[in-house]
Structure formats: structure tokens, C-alpha cells
Amino acid sequence: MIVLSVGMPRAGSGWHYELVRDLTLALGYADPRRVREKYKLQEILTEETCNIGKLSARRLAAVSLPALVGASFAIKAHTPPTRASRLLASVGWLRVSYIYRDPRDALYSAMEFGQTALSQGRPNAFSYLSTFDKGAEFMMQYVRIWERWTEQKKVFVVRYEDMLSNYEAQAVRLANYLKADSARPEVRAALERHRPSPEQTALYQQKIGAFRRQFNDEQKDKLREALAPYLKRMGYEE
Secondary structure (H helix, E strand, O other): OEEEEEEOOOOOHHHHHHHHHHHHHHOOOOOHHHHHHHOOOOOOOEOOOOEOOOOOHHHHHHHHHHHHOOOOEEEEEOOOOOHHHHHHHHOOOEEEEEEEOOHHHHHHHHHHHHHHHHHOOOOOOOOOOOOHHHHHHHHHHHHHHHHHHHOOOOEEEEEHHHHHHOHHHHHHHHHHHOOOOOOOHHHHHHHHHOOOOHHHHHHHHHOOOHHHHHOOHHHHHHHHHHHOOOHHHHOOOO
16 A cells, blocks of 8 residues: 655645654554665655655556555655556555645745745755746646646545644544544554644744735736636635
């Protein structure tokens, strides 16, 4: 079994993956970093989060080999589903959890994060988003990815905002999806380890709706037009 944690960028995807990973470890699954080392998957599963990148048939076949011999584990991605991922999910080899955020806030966060890193001499993957139009084009790709994941059956879907405002209910819902009994001490410990503090929750909730303060009227109008087919379905107001 492979558990795939997918997320929209700047939507708590790292937090989401770490919770998924620790819940699977509580179930007795393998540590994905050890799997990566044992099976020489460093070129397939990158970064601390064992990010698979594109869900190509070749990459999924490579990570399926450990699972075939009983090494269940969790990995991460930001990419859309593919024919290969849908096939693995249909036969029960792949279980998917997906987190997203209001794309307007995710856009502002990505641009701010990228430009701050650039000004500090440490550019990151978002630093090229130097204009609003570049950022909007970038984020619309992930809105379409949201649509592709959420139209699939048997995918666990959660909003970042809901994880912040009602962590207990959403985390238990995730545990149930992964077939982890939240009453078990190991599972409860994993849930508690990733519970945000009241101070963290208050800080991050202040950022909800930040795009309304940070973008000008013209930019907000452009976003409203581009996102008109999506916002209501995503659970957000214009």
C-alpha cells in the first residue's frame, strides 16, 4: 500500500504530509525515508517529504516495488492524477489524501514567500512569481489540479482552513480514512503531535482572506473572473 499525500502549494501541504506519514507509522507502515534508501529511490522520491513529482507510470512502478514486498509507506506530491495513479487507486494499491486552500490566499502566500526569499539571497521555487500575472497563471494550474483530484472517487479531501478551525474533527476524519483507530495511543500521539497551538492557529487564521487586503481592486477582479467556475465548488465566497 502506498499512501499519497497531495497538496496545493502554500496550503499546509507539508503539515498535511507529516500528519499522514505519522499516522501511517502508527499503523506500522515503513518510514518512507528508509524505504527510499533501501530501494535506491533517491532520484524518484526527493526532499525530506519523499516527493514523487510527476505520477508517471515509471515513477509509480518504481515506488510500487517495495509495496509489492510488503513495505507500505507514505509519499507526497503536488501534481495531478494520471492514468497510472488512477489504476493503482482502483486496485487498492494507492490511497490518496488531498489538501487545498482558497487559491487567492495561496497565490498571495506563494508570491510573498518567493519574493521574501529572493530579497534574502535565497531564491526558492516561488521566486520567479515576480508579477501578479505570473502568479495568477501559476495558481490556475493548481486550481485545475484541484478539480481533477476532487472529481475522483475514494480520495480524502480537506480544506486547509477547516484543518485550522476544527483540527480534531478533520484529523480524526483523516485517521478514519487511513483505517487508524484514533483511540489507540500510537494514533492519538500522532494526532496530538501535529495539533497546532492556539497561538499558531490564531496566527494562521489571521492570514485567511489576506488577498482581500493585499491585492488591489483590479487584481481581485481578475481573480474573481478567472475563478468564477471554481470558487463556489471549492467552498469559498467571491
